[in-house]
Amino acid sequence: MKSKVYEAQWIGMAAERRGDNAPLLRRRFALCGEVVSAELNICGLGYYEAWINGVRVADHVLDPAQTDYTERVMVVRHDVTGMMAAGENVLGVMLGDGWYNQNKVWVEACLWYGEPRLWCVLAIRYRDGREERVCSDEAWRCSAGPVVSNNVYAGEVYDARREQPGWNMAGFCDDEWERVVVMEGPGGRMELQTIPPIRVTQTLTPVSIRGVGEGSYMVDMGQNHAGWVKIRLQGSAGTEITLRFAERLDDAGMLDTSSTGVFATGVEQRDRYICRGGGVEEWEPRFTYHGFRYVEVSGWPGAFSAEAISGRVVHTDFRVAGGFECSDERLDVLHRMALWTHRSNVRSVPEDCPARERCGWLGDANVVCEYSLWNYDSRSLWEKYLDDIETTRRLHGGLPCNIAPGKRTCGMARPDWAMAFVMIPWYVYVHSGARGVLERHWEGMTRLIEHLRAEAAEWIVEDGYGDWCDPGGDGLCTHTPPALTSSLWFYQSARVLSKVGQLLGETAAAEKYEHWAGQVKAAVMRRFYDAARATFGSQTGNAMALAFRVVPEEDEARVAAALVEDILGRDTHVTTGIMGLRYLFEVLSGHGHGDLALALMHQDSYPSFGNMLARGATTLWEGWGEPEHDLAHGARSLNHPMMGGYDNWFYTTLAGMQPDETQPGFAHIYLRPMPPRGLAWVRAWHDTPYGRLVSAWRNEGGEFVWEIEVPAGCRATATLPFSGRQCRLEGGTYQLRDTYVQGGRV
Ligand code: BGC
Numbered sequence: 001m002k003s004k005v006y007e008a009q010w011i012g013m014a015a016e017r018r019g020d021n022a023p024l025l026r027r028r029f030a031l032c033g034e035v036v037s038a039e040l041n042i043c044g045l046g047y048y049e050a051w052i053n054g055v056r057v058a059d060h061v062l063d064p065a066q067t068d069y070t071e072r073v074m075v076v077r078h079d080v081t082g083m084m085a086a087g088e089n090v091l092g093v094m095l096g097d098g099w100y101n102q103n104k105v106w107v108e109a110c111l112w113y114g115e116p117r118l119w120c121v122l123a124i125r126y127r128d129g130r131e132e133r134v135c136s137d138e139a140w141r142c143s144a145g146p147v148v149s150n151n152v153y154a155g156e157v158y159d160a161r162r163e164q165p166g167w168n169m170a171g172f173c174d175d176e177w178e179r180v181v182v183m184e185g186p187g188g189r190m191e192l193q194t195i196p197p198i199r200v201t202q203t204l205t206p207v208s209i210r211g212v213g214e215g216s217y218m219v220d221m222g223q224n225h226a227g228w229v230k231i232r233l234q235g236s237a238g239t240e241i242t243l244r245f246a247e248r249l250d251d252a253g254m255l256d257t258s259s260t261g262v263f264a265t266g267v268e269q270r271d272r273y274i275c276r277g278g279g280v281e282e283w284e285p286r287f288t289y290h291g292f293r294y295v296e297v298s299g300w301p302g303a304f305s306a307e308a309i310s311g312r313v314v315h316t317d318f319r320v321a322g323g324f325e326c327s328d329e330r331l332d333v334l335h336r337m338a339l340w341t342h343r344s345n346v347r348s349v350p351e352d353c354p355a356r357e358r359c360g361w362l363g364d365a366n367v368v369c370e371y372s373l374w375n376y377d378s379r380s381l382w383e384k385y386l387d388d389i390e391t392t393r394r395l396h397g398g399l400p401c402n403i404a405p406g407k408r409t410c411g412m413a414r415p416d417w418a419m420a421f422v423m424i425p426w427y428v429y430v431h432s433g434a435r436g437v438l439e440r441h442w443e444g445m446t447r448l449i450e451h452l453r454a455e456a457a458e459w460i461v462e463d464g465y466g467d468w469c470d471p472g473g474d475g476l477c478t479h480t481p482p483a484l485t486s487s488l489w490f491y492q493s494a495r496v497l498s499k500v501g502q503l504l505g506e507t508a509a510a511e512k513y514e515h516w517a518g519q520v521k522a523a524v525m526r527r528f529y530d531a532a533r534a535t536f537g538s539q540t541g542n543a544m545a546l547a548f549r550v551v552p553e554e555d556e557a558r559v560a561a562a563l564v565e566d567i568l569g570r571d572t573h574v575t576t577g578i579m580g581l582r583y584l585f586e587v588l589s590g591h592g593h594g595d596l597a598l599a600l601m602h603q604d605s606y607p608s609f610g611n612m613l614a615r616g617a618t619t620l621w622e623g624w625g626e627p628e629h630d631l632a633h634g635a636r637s638l639n640h641p642m643m644g645g646y647d648n649w650f651y652t653t654l655a656g657m658q659p660d661e662t663q664p665g666f667a668h669i670y671l672r673p674m675p676p677r678g679l680a681w682v683r684a685w686h687d688t689p690y691g692r693l694v695s696a697w698r699n700e701g702g703e704f705v706w707e708i709e710v711p712a713g714c715r716a717t718a719t720l721p722f723s724g725r726q727c728r729l730e731g732g733t734y735q736l737r738d739t740y741v742q743g744g745r746v
Helices: 004-006 330-342 362-375 377-396 420-432 436-455 480-502 507-528 539-547 553-569 578-590 593-600 609-614 627-632 647-654
Strands: 010-012 024-030 035-045 046-050 072-079 088-096 117-126 131-135 141-143 146-151 153-161 179-181 187-191 197-204 208-213 217-232 240-246 269-274 280-283 290-298 309-316 322-326 657-660 670-672 681-688 691-700 702-717 724-740
Touching: 035 088, 072 420, 088 117, 088 146, 131 647, 187 702, 197 217, 208 553, 208 681, 217 240, 217 269, 217 330, 322 330, 322 647, 330 362, 330 593, 330 609, 330 647, 362 377, 362 578, 377 420, 377 436, 420 436, 420 480, 436 480, 436 507, 539 578, 553 578, 553 593, 553 609, 578 593, 593 609, 647 681, 657 681, 670 681, 681 702
Parallel strands: 072 187, 153 269, 670 702
Antiparallel strands: 010 117, 010 179, 024 088, 024 141, 035 046, 035 072, 035 117, 046 088, 117 131, 146 153, 197 309, 208 217, 217 280, 217 290, 217 309, 240 269, 240 290, 322 681, 657 670, 681 691, 691 702, 702 724
């Protein structure tokens, strides 16, 4: 950021006076002329809310974005010109703990950065050219506010009796308030926040409310999600309402918090509200969020109804950039479930789950990134996350950690999780065409692969979490050896880096990595490939090997046949975890087995998505719902986006939209739908950097009718699924027709 804004200081409330409170900070200032522009640059750590003359500045929540604060902090810029008043004005800020002062969970790992603190500059320009700045400095005053305590995991306590009406407006007497203390900055470089803000994006109404005791109610929001609830009530001063949150109920219909990770965090997700009294009160928390479908309300005064409570869906508010629907309701449900799960898990960081860990695990991000890019304009999220990985690796010896950002790193990344650092830049590049992301991370990516090369024994990478959460696996893979998946990722990363090297003019490196890829491939074939049976021994092994084109071309059909045989031999069930799920469906369709892919989506017995749905899932589970996990290891989360890799299949295969990596950013597009027998129609769209791409087909009485919209400036090669005829298209609208052949190509 430009140096002119550095005159501000970091300020806060003295720790011994603040306790757990979210302090209020205020500053009066007078305007002396006609304002032509006013811009607020602000960073309140961990979270802030700001007001000018009693009006909230913007509709962001949980601002600013989470980072490694000792390395970088995000400054949020707001145009507040319209908020200035003649004469006396007041800038008011409430400071939450957020991730900066997260001192209640995983305390032993010391995730704490410091006391909450504020930095801001309000830059005002007058009509006559004069400029003025209102900065955070010792002239500010502070006081304890109504948020008595707040923590991202544990929840918020709000005592409405402690509200100070008018505190953020002119005319309020702050004589009793104390002086702020000037603090050290967090240490990190200040960057302008460019990722879209977190917002309340949707409000849910309860689908059922049940009395569970005197003043106690069980509320079902009908949808597992992340955010909080807003309540509306009337009670006497001091009446205390407790809200507890969970993803499911126990057999007795009471709240079961085990899947929210209490065993790991040591805290329940719980908010408390204490009434001010004397009229209708409305409240929602501001410095916490919960992963939940059910809310247990207790201590409620008087009658309780659906109007008294609503669910607030909270996530990074990126633009929707894709849509898919088809004639098969099951696929539509699974698509929506993947999106609910992804949205539940993005608040400036791609999280693993919104209740238990809330961490940016790299392996999860690797399998989520592509379907995120199809559905949302989320490039800025992934670019920010890559910078998070950069900062974390800088802090920890140059190699990625398992998690970024934050102090909970869980150590140096295991090889397969680390590979996200090579793959995500590539996905972003292919989808956006932006080379900068490759240049920016070239050094880190190559350092990582050189490290893996040094660790590999005879080109095989032994270590890894593996095909995480395969059926029965309790995390540890039971069906596919981690050495196979890690080595396949090593191969894929070497190939990607070879391509990146070519693009960046690093020819020697490119050639070296291409050579490495060849060596890894040969080693994988030697160690894991059973040539006689044409198999790598598991569904995930075969699906990934086919997707990464490791299999010799002449063997591909046989490996696909082995994959099919394995699935059918298990009565149409998967043995895949998060990695297999990313590739299985595309590979089956790509080898002429789309009907089987569809059948897997319709399977209802364990392990299957149908089984999750039958057991009430509204977001994807961490694993397949093995009963033994609940008993032995604490229940798993019910909101884990890493299981959603299948969502790519809807776009790339059923609708058949594929970016061409040699002309990235959809400059050239391959259009190649692969219709399984059971589908009557598919309609998908995606907003490419050039504009909207549409692929929609239907089976019209034996004729395949395909409507296509290619954005201006793009070219596309469309392949008709049955005749194999190819058409070269440019920006425009087309209708192509083919004779529908049940079961595949003529
Ligand atoms: C997380 C996962 C993560 C894994 C790796 C889990 O606790 O929730 O999503 O990738 O650990 O060990």
